Amino acid sequence: MRVLVVEDDPILLDGIKVGLALGGVTVDGVATCADARAALATSRFDAIVLDLMLPDGSGLDVLGEMRGRADATPVLLLTALDETADRILGLDSGADDYVGKPFDLDELAARVRAVARRHAGRAAPLMLAGAIALDPSTLSVTVAGEPVSLSRREFSVLAALMERPGMVRSKGEIEDRLYGWQEEVESNTVEVHIHNLRNKIGRTAIETVRGLGYRMRSAT
Amino acid sequence: MTSLKRRLFAILVAATGIIWLVAGAWIYVSSRSELEHVLDTRLQEAAKMVHSLVDGRNLPTANDATGPTLLLPEPSAYERQLSCQIWSLDGHLVARSTGAPAVQLADNVDGYSDRVVAGESWRVYAIEDPVKRVRVMVGDRIGLRQKLVNDLIIGLLAPALLMLPVLGALIWISLGRGLRPLRDMAEDLQQRDAEDMRPLDAGKLPTxxxxxxxxxxxxxxxxxxxxxxxxxxxxxxxxxxxxxxxxxxxxxxxxxxxxxxxxxxxxxxxxxxxxxxxxxxxxxxxxxxxLEAESPVVRSASHKAADLLAEIVSTGPPAANIRVEIDPALAEVRLPGPREIWMLALRNVHENAIQHMPDGGVVAWRPTLGATGLMVIDQGPGIPDEELDLVTQRFYRGRNRSPSGTGLGLTIVAIAAQRLGVELELKNRTDRTGLQVAFIIARP
The missing domain is CATH 1.10.287 (Helix Hairpins)
Structure with missing residues (x-):
C-alpha cells in the first residue's frame, strides 16, 4: 500500500512516515499544497493523509481539486482543528475520514487501512485468495491456516495483488507500491519478490500474464 | 452615604427643614413687628382716648384722701394687657387702671418709650397736656406682648411640625418610586450570567x-x-x-x-x-x-544598545557558521524603557534573523540613520512583500518559514515595540535578499 502524507511539521511528518512504514505501508511525505499537487499528478496512491493548515494554503483546497477532477483516492484529514463544525466541513468537502491531533499512531494506521480497504471495495479486513489469507493490520499471511513468514517487500507485493484478486497488476504498479520516491528501484526486484513469494505460498498462487503483469489466481 | 435613596432623603428632608425654619423665622420677625406696630397704635389710640376723656378742671389733688381713681374694671388674661395712668403735671398720680403700677410708667415728656418698672418691662405711650395740666400714660407689659407673639407663631408652626413626619414619609415613598428604574436596571444586571454581554436598551431608560x-x-x-x-x-x-x-x-x-x-x-x-x-x-x-498583560511603560532608565546585544549574543544558542556583527557605534545608542522588554524584543529579532540565515551568512546590528534607534540586517530569504504586514500576527508563518519557528517571534517583537513606544519597521533589503528590522526611537 502506498500512502501520501501532506504535513508541514517536519517531526510529525517524519513520525507518520516511519510509523506507517512500520505497518508495511510505503509512504511519501510532502509539506506543502504545491508539493502535494505535484505528487498527485505524478503518482497514484492508495490513500492520502492530508493536514488542513499548510503554509501555502488549506488542505481542503487540494481535496476540492482532487474531487473536482474525479480523483477518488481516499483522503484522511489530519488537523488540530477538531471542532465538530470543522469535522463536518472536512467530511462534506469529500474527505473519507478525520483524525484530530494529537492522535494515536496505530489508530491512524488502522484508519488509513480502513479507508483504503473501503476504496478497494472490500468490507472484510482480511484479504482472501483461495487458501491464502492476508491481514494488513498484523502484516501476517496464512496459507490454509498455516502462518507464512514474509519480508516487508514480499508482503507489499502480495498485498498489491490480493487487493483485487483476478485483476492484473503491472510490474510498474507493483513497483509504485514498493518504493517511495527516495528509494532506488532495482530493475528485476519485482521478479525476485514474485519468485520468493511463489516459494512460500505455493507455485500456482500467482499467475504471470505475459506482457501485462501478474494476478492472483482467483479460484484454486 | 452609600444608599442613594437615603442620601436623597436626607438632602430633601434637610432642605425642607431649612426652608421651613427660615420661613418660620421670617414669619416670627414680620408677625412680631406687625403686631408691635398694631399694639403701639393701640397704645397711642388708648392714650388719646383717655386724654380726651380727662377733664382738667376737677382733677383730684395729691392731698385727696380718696387717692387715685380706678379707671377701668378688673380685666383678665390678655385683657389685662393695657395699663393706664393719669398724672398731674406737678407729679401726683390722678388715676390709674386696675393692675397698673403706682410708679410712674414713663418719665419722658411725650411719645413712645421702653422702661423697666418694678422688675417688669413696659412699652409706654405718653401724652402731656399743658392746658389740662395732665400727663396720660398708657403702657403694655412687654412680657405679655411676647406671649402674644409666641402664641401666634406656635399656632402657625405647630401644624407644620406635625406635618413634618408625614412629609418625610411622602418623600421616602416618592423616592422609592422615583428610583425604581435604577432598581429595575440593577435587577436586570443581577440576573445576567457571566456570559451575557447583551447591551442594555438605553431607549427604555430615563434620561x-x-x-x-x-x-x-x-x-x-x-x-x-x-x-x-x-x-x-x-x-x-x-x-x-x-x-x-x-x-x-x-x-x-x-x-x-x-x-x-x-x-x-x-x-x-x-x-x-x-x-x-x-x-x-x-x-x-x-x-x-x-507582555500583553503589562501596562504601557513609562520611560525611565535607558540602556546601551551594545550591552544588551552583547548579552543576547553570548547567552543565545550557538549559531554555527553564522557571523554576528555589532557596530561599535551602537555603544552610543541609548534604549529607553524597561530592560527586560528590550531584551525580549531584541532577542526575538536576533533569533529570527539567525533562523533564516544560510550557512556563512552575516547578521549585522547597526544604528539607524541619525542614530535614533537600531536595526538588524540579515542575509536570509526576506519576507514576501505581501506578507510583511502579516508576519507580526500570532502564529503567522509565511512562505519563508524556518523549521524551528513558532510564528510568535515577530508578534512578540511588535507588541514589545508598542509597549516601549518605539516604531518597528520591517522591510526587505534592496541590495540583495534579506530582511531589515529597525526599532526607531522618537527623540524625546
Missing amino acids: ELRPLAKALNALFDKVEAARRHEREITAFAAHELRTPLAGLKTQTQIARAASDPAVRDHALSQILISVDRTTRLVRQLLALTK
Missing part, C-alpha cells in the same frame, strides 16, 4: 440613566472584545501546540514499537528536537501573555 447604560454598554463591548481575543488566542495556541504534541506522540510510539535500533534512535532524536521546539513555543506564548 438620567442613559449615560450610565451607555457607559455600561461600552464596557460590555470592551469586555466582550477582550474575551473574544482571549478565546481566539487560546484556540490558536491549542492548535499550535497540538501539532508538536502529535509529533511527539507519534515519534514516541515509533520508539516503543521499533525493533530496529536505528529507527528507535532516530525517533528519540526527533523527540528531543520536538521537545526543544515545544518548549520554545511555550516560552514564547508565556512571554507574549506577560
Whole structure:
C-alpha cells in the first residue's frame, strides 16, 4: 500500500512516515499544497493523509481539486482543528475520514487501512485468495491456516495483488507500491519478490500474464 | 452615604427643614413687628382716648384722701394687657387702671418709650397736656406682648411640625418610586450570567440613566472584545501546540514499537528536537501573555544598545557558521524603557534573523540613520512583500518559514515595540535578499 502524507511539521511528518512504514505501508511525505499537487499528478496512491493548515494554503483546497477532477483516492484529514463544525466541513468537502491531533499512531494506521480497504471495495479486513489469507493490520499471511513468514517487500507485493484478486497488476504498479520516491528501484526486484513469494505460498498462487503483469489466481 | 435613596432623603428632608425654619423665622420677625406696630397704635389710640376723656378742671389733688381713681374694671388674661395712668403735671398720680403700677410708667415728656418698672418691662405711650395740666400714660407689659407673639407663631408652626413626619414619609415613598428604574436596571444586571454581554436598551431608560447604560454598554463591548481575543488566542495556541504534541506522540510510539535500533534512535532524536521546539513555543506564548498583560511603560532608565546585544549574543544558542556583527557605534545608542522588554524584543529579532540565515551568512546590528534607534540586517530569504504586514500576527508563518519557528517571534517583537513606544519597521533589503528590522526611537 502506498500512502501520501501532506504535513508541514517536519517531526510529525517524519513520525507518520516511519510509523506507517512500520505497518508495511510505503509512504511519501510532502509539506506543502504545491508539493502535494505535484505528487498527485505524478503518482497514484492508495490513500492520502492530508493536514488542513499548510503554509501555502488549506488542505481542503487540494481535496476540492482532487474531487473536482474525479480523483477518488481516499483522503484522511489530519488537523488540530477538531471542532465538530470543522469535522463536518472536512467530511462534506469529500474527505473519507478525520483524525484530530494529537492522535494515536496505530489508530491512524488502522484508519488509513480502513479507508483504503473501503476504496478497494472490500468490507472484510482480511484479504482472501483461495487458501491464502492476508491481514494488513498484523502484516501476517496464512496459507490454509498455516502462518507464512514474509519480508516487508514480499508482503507489499502480495498485498498489491490480493487487493483485487483476478485483476492484473503491472510490474510498474507493483513497483509504485514498493518504493517511495527516495528509494532506488532495482530493475528485476519485482521478479525476485514474485519468485520468493511463489516459494512460500505455493507455485500456482500467482499467475504471470505475459506482457501485462501478474494476478492472483482467483479460484484454486 | 452609600444608599442613594437615603442620601436623597436626607438632602430633601434637610432642605425642607431649612426652608421651613427660615420661613418660620421670617414669619416670627414680620408677625412680631406687625403686631408691635398694631399694639403701639393701640397704645397711642388708648392714650388719646383717655386724654380726651380727662377733664382738667376737677382733677383730684395729691392731698385727696380718696387717692387715685380706678379707671377701668378688673380685666383678665390678655385683657389685662393695657395699663393706664393719669398724672398731674406737678407729679401726683390722678388715676390709674386696675393692675397698673403706682410708679410712674414713663418719665419722658411725650411719645413712645421702653422702661423697666418694678422688675417688669413696659412699652409706654405718653401724652402731656399743658392746658389740662395732665400727663396720660398708657403702657403694655412687654412680657405679655411676647406671649402674644409666641402664641401666634406656635399656632402657625405647630401644624407644620406635625406635618413634618408625614412629609418625610411622602418623600421616602416618592423616592422609592422615583428610583425604581435604577432598581429595575440593577435587577436586570443581577440576573445576567457571566456570559451575557447583551447591551442594555438605553431607549427604555430615563434620561438620567442613559449615560450610565451607555457607559455600561461600552464596557460590555470592551469586555466582550477582550474575551473574544482571549478565546481566539487560546484556540490558536491549542492548535499550535497540538501539532508538536502529535509529533511527539507519534515519534514516541515509533520508539516503543521499533525493533530496529536505528529507527528507535532516530525517533528519540526527533523527540528531543520536538521537545526543544515545544518548549520554545511555550516560552514564547508565556512571554507574549506577560507582555500583553503589562501596562504601557513609562520611560525611565535607558540602556546601551551594545550591552544588551552583547548579552543576547553570548547567552543565545550557538549559531554555527553564522557571523554576528555589532557596530561599535551602537555603544552610543541609548534604549529607553524597561530592560527586560528590550531584551525580549531584541532577542526575538536576533533569533529570527539567525533562523533564516544560510550557512556563512552575516547578521549585522547597526544604528539607524541619525542614530535614533537600531536595526538588524540579515542575509536570509526576506519576507514576501505581501506578507510583511502579516508576519507580526500570532502564529503567522509565511512562505519563508524556518523549521524551528513558532510564528510568535515577530508578534512578540511588535507588541514589545508598542509597549516601549518605539516604531518597528520591517522591510526587505534592496541590495540583495534579506530582511531589515529597525526599532526607531522618537527623540524625546
